[in-house]
Amino acid sequence: MNPIFDTARARIAALSGHFIDGAWRKGSGATIPVLDPARETAIGAIAAGGADEVDQAVRAARRAFDAPSWSAMPAAERERLLLRLADLVEENRDELAAVETIDNGMPYGVSRMMAVGSAISAIRYHAGWPRRLTGETVPMSVPGNWHGYTTHEALGVAALIVPWNAPFAITCTKVSAALAAGCTVVLKPAELAPMSGLRLAELVAQAGFPEGVVNVVTGTGVEAGAALVGHPGIDKISFTGSTATGKAILHQSVGDLKRVSLELGGKSASIVFPDADLARAIPAVAMGIFGNSGQVCAAGSRLFLHETIFDRFIEGLVAFTQKLRVGPGTEEGIALGPLISGPQRDKVMAYIEAGKAEGAALIAGGDAPSGPGYFVNPTIFVDADPSMSIVREEIFGPVLSVMKFGDGDLDDLAARANDSIYGLSAYVWTAHLGHAHAMAKKLRSGSVKINGSGMEFALPFGGFRQSGLGREHGRHGVEAFTETKSVMVGW
Ligand code: NAI
Numbered sequence: 001m002n003p004i005f006d007t008a009r010a011r012i013a014a015l016s017g018h019f020i021d022g023a024w025r026k027g028s029g030a031t032i033p034v035l036d037p038a039r040e041t042a043i044g045a046i047a048a049g050g051a052d053e054v055d056q057a058v059r060a061a062r063r064a065f066d067a068p069s070w071s072a073m074p075a076a077e078r079e080r081l082l083l084r085l086a087d088l089v090e091e092n093r094d095e096l097a098a099v100e101t102i103d104n105g106m107p108y109g110v111s112r113m114m115a116v117g118s119a120i121s122a123i124r125y126h127a128g129w130p131r132r133l134t135g136e137t138v139p140m141s142v143p144g145n146w147h148g149y150t151t152h153e154a155l156g157v158a159a160l161i162v163p164w165n166a167p168f169a170i171t172c173t174k175v176s177a178a179l180a181a182g183c184t185v186v187l188k189p190a191e192l193a194p195m196s197g198l199r200l201a202e203l204v205a206q207a208g209f210p211e212g213v214v215n216v217v218t219g220t221g222v223e224a225g226a227a228l229v230g231h232p233g234i235d236k237i238s239f240t241g242s243t244a245t246g247k248a249i250l251h252q253s254v255g256d257l258k259r260v261s262l263e264l265g266g267k268s269a270s271i272v273f274p275d276a277d278l279a280r281a282i283p284a285v286a287m288g289i290f291g292n293s294g295q296v297c298a299a300g301s302r303l304f305l306h307e308t309i310f311d312r313f314i315e316g317l318v319a320f321t322q323k324l325r326v327g328p329g330t331e332e333g334i335a336l337g338p339l340i341s342g343p344q345r346d347k348v349m350a351y352i353e354a355g356k357a358e359g360a361a362l363i364a365g366g367d368a369p370s371g372p373g374y375f376v377n378p379t380i381f382v383d384a385d386p387s388m389s390i391v392r393e394e395i396f397g398p399v400l401s402v403m404k405f406g407d408g409d410l411d412d413l414a415a416r417a418n419d420s421i422y423g424l425s426a427y428v429w430t431a432h433l434g435h436a437h438a439m440a441k442k443l444r445s446g447s448v449k450i451n452g453s454g455m456e457f458a459l460p461f462g463g464f465r466q467s468g469l470g471r472e473h474g475r476h477g478v479e480a481f482t483e484t485k486s487v488m489v490g491w
Pocket residue numbers: 161162163164165188189190191219220221222224225226229240241242243245246248249263264265266296297344347394395396
């Protein structure tokens with residue numbers, strides 16, 4: 001096995017405590033074990049934080065926000081620190097990827113290219129913003145002589161609450177956007193995959209950010225997470241995770257009207273027209289649902305195939321799927337790692353049973369390899385329909401539901417794709433320019449990707465309907481950590 005995993009295991013075992021005001025703190029002493037989901041063994045432990053640690057971290061972040069060392073830092077210096085952080089992440093790329101693979105389960109190649117690769121892109125992208133976060137000069141119509149303009153000012157202390165499915169990429173995206181806007185942060189990693197977030201704290205310190213600008217409190221959602229959301233010193237909450245938890249956070253934020261951004265669940269549609277390039281579409285549709293073992297908010301979990309290509313597409317899809325090797329992400333040649341936990345595996349298996357019971361036809365997978373490890377084989381159902389729970393609900397596992405469409409009104413097709421409480425992403429495969437633009441307009445989702453996909457940090461990302469509130473990435477994602485101020489000067 002690659003020796004990088006020994007290095008990463010030693011690093012994981014040494015990471016513990018909360019990172020507050022530039023120093024590691026033990027907290028109450030209570031800990032939560034952290035598991036390797038491919039082996040079901042403990043690899044380390046995190047401190048079980050609560051109201052006390054959260055309060056210390058928020059106070060440290062507030063002091064850092066008010067201090068001239070951060071608030072009066074020139075934009076160019078903020079840019080330089082972010083670029084330095086990106087360089088440090090890149091220098092530690094292999095080890096960070098190995099940490100992510102051991103803690104979250106994703107295959108090493110994926111964590112190197114996608115998890116850590118996206119983290120580096122996100123930080124570098126956001127590093128460009130401190131010097132470009134400009135307001136507007138506004139023509140004034142009130143009587144008199146006026147100069148009117150707007151500025152975007154940092155909101156203050158931001159709580160960043162991160163899920164376990166792509167922990168490092170999501171953490172680095174949120175941290176770098178918040179810092180680019182001039183906020184200070186308290187990060188709460190997911191208790192199921194917290195280790196790369198803790199490692200980031202060390203790199204932040206090494207990069208030279210002032211103490212207290214980035215703080216990390218570990219613990220469960222109901223203890224550490226809820227304490228953070230309820231803390232009156234928090235100005236902004238940026239959350240990624242389940243729709244249920246997002247709603248609970250929004251409720252809890254009402255008391256003091258905290259600013260809230262939510263990136264939540266999805267049930268995204270892929271639509272393949274008969275003129276699509278099937279050689280490209282088949283692997284992309286498969287990896288669009290099976291990649292990261294389906295634990296992706298924007299996973300294309302509902303597939304609509306045109307009837308004339310249905311058989312050909314399904315044959316190619318099943319053949320591709322059967323070649324995907326499921327196993328520990330530390331082994332070579334593995335395409336799909338385990339699910340994050342036993343409960344998540346059980347939840348996914350329950351959906352597969354429900355799909356069978358509701359009358360969908362299982363044509364691939366449907367089973368779990370024998371343990372240890374929380375594995376589920378990539379699963380395809382055809383003859384699915386919108387009355388079924390596998391079509392309506394976010395499964396967050398490697399389960400694809402396939403439906404058919406014929407020639408006819410594009411509005412009807414769009415209505416079927418839009419028939420969901422969610423609206424995060426949509427994928428369209430077609431060579432027909434008119435179909436491409438028509439679907440881009442008709443689909444009710446935050447992103448529409450035609451003939452391919454990828455994470456572009458310059459494009460806003462977020463959901464319609466119950467997929468969330470607000471946008472990350474792009475100008476919107478940085479402005480989400482600011483208040484807009486209007487200034488009028490009479491002369
Ligand atoms: P979750 O959404 O509850 O957890 C995400 C983060 O929120 C974690 O850091 C957690 O500690 C924190 N959290 C939980 N409750 C909180 C609260 N009351 N206040 C503040 N923070 C809180 O997700 P969980 O429980 O790990 O998974 C449940 C289901 O959610 C999964 O089975 C999956 O279907 C779905 N999920 C969807 C995600 C998405 O991106 N669409 C991401 C993670 C989970």
